[in-house]
Amino acid sequence: MTLDLPKGRAPSIRDVARLAGVSHQTVSRVLNDHPSIRDSTKAKVLQVMEDLQYRPNRAARALSRGRSRTIGLLSAESAYGPASSIAAIQDAAREAGYYVNTANLTNVDPESIEAAIDHLMNQSVEGIVVIAPQVRVFDVLEQLSIEVPFVTLSSRGLLNDNSLSVDQMTGAREATRHLIDLGHRQIYHLAGPQDWIEAEARMRGFLDEMWDRDVPTMAPILGDWTADFGYHAGRELLRMRDFTAIFASNDQMALGFMHACREAGLVLPRDMSIVGFDDIPEAAHFWPPLTTVRQDFAELGRRCIALLLSSLGDGPPSARPEPIVPKLVVRGSTAPPPF
Incomplete structure (x- = not known):
């Protein structure tokens, strides 16, 4: 028939x-x-x-059951890490039979954050994932009465069990320890913006490792995550050349610093060692290939959905989530100091 x-x-x-x-x-x-x-x-x-x-028609079926089967996603940025987590969140949600509605924040002032949450709630979302690692976003979330379960992809330790994160401090300590073990004692840290939770944690990890290893500490330099900042900071720092290694808080700033080194006639890693953070796909193709700290953003996204579905009763009970431990990836941008 x-x-x-x-x-x-x-x-x-x-x-x-x-x-x-x-x-x-x-x-x-x-x-x-x-x-x-x-x-x-x-x-x-x-x-x-x-x-x-x-x-x-899943939407019609969900409506007939009185459920939207929709997850809200509040995002304040679209850099490599969050973009990878978002892709994993969407895949895991789709596999579980959920749609994902996204609200992107162009500003992170309280009014914009509240408006974005209200927008998602008006879409009848059953839960919310927050990818907005600025401190001020968490300050607002702590004041709001969000009526559905929510999970954040950064942690300040103030939102009970609602957070998943990568252990940024451990990753930063690994990066710093690698440089110290190579023999470096004059190490600068190019930090991220002061308002970012990850930037603060990585800076603390750097400082703690330097302190524990009894290595003199030079004040971290606050950056903005961009390769342009790494380049201009490198040009200024290389005027003095009072250091032999750099730990950059992300791979883009490391890339900019490498550009400044090449422009100054330095050969990496013979004359200068550099470690980044994130392990973006291009990091293995920098010249020299970048030693960096790898974060498993995809696994973070998958765990996020599992935790949220558990809160919604659509998954097995979830224990208190442990931070994902990042991994140091040693490539060609680090070596013992030249003197």
Whole structure:
């Protein structure tokens, strides 16, 4: 038996019912896995759905059940790390049968944050994921009464069990320890913006490792994550050349600093060692390839959805999440000091 559909029209639930010889209510019960449906009827309906390449309207089904099956995503940036986590969140949500609605913050003032949360709530989201690692965002979240479960992808330790994060301090200590173990004692840290949670944690990790190893500390230099800042900071620092290594708080600033070194006639890593943070896809193709700290952003996104689904009752109970430990990736940008 075949079914001729008008050109351009997708098959409907009534088309499936007609071809299977059942009512559309029966098809609906099959879609909802109703226990009253006989196995033979279910098999016949599913076969017709496959033959027609019928795709159920999830939105309509969710509405009939009184649920939106939609997760809200509040994002304040689109750099490599968050973009990778967002992709993983979307994949994991889709696999679990959820849609994802995104609200992007161009400003992180309290009014903009509250407006974005209200926008997501007006879409009837069942839970919210927050990827906005600035301190001021967390300050606002702590004051809001968010009516649905939410998970944040950074942690200040103030939102109970609602956060997932990478252990930034451990990663920074690993990077600093690597340079000290190579013999470096004059090490600068190019830090991220002061308002960023990750930047603060990486700076603390650097300072703690230097202190614990009894290495003299030079004041960290606050940057803005960009390669341009790394380049201009490098040009200024290289006027003095009172150091042999740099730990940059992200790979982009490390790239800019490498540019300044090449412009100054330095050979890396013979004359200067550099460590970055993040392990962006291009880091292995810098010249020399960049030693850096790898964060598993995809795993962070997957764990985020698992935690949120557990809060929604759609997943197994979740224990208190442990931070993901980053990994030092040693490549060609570090070596013992030249003297």
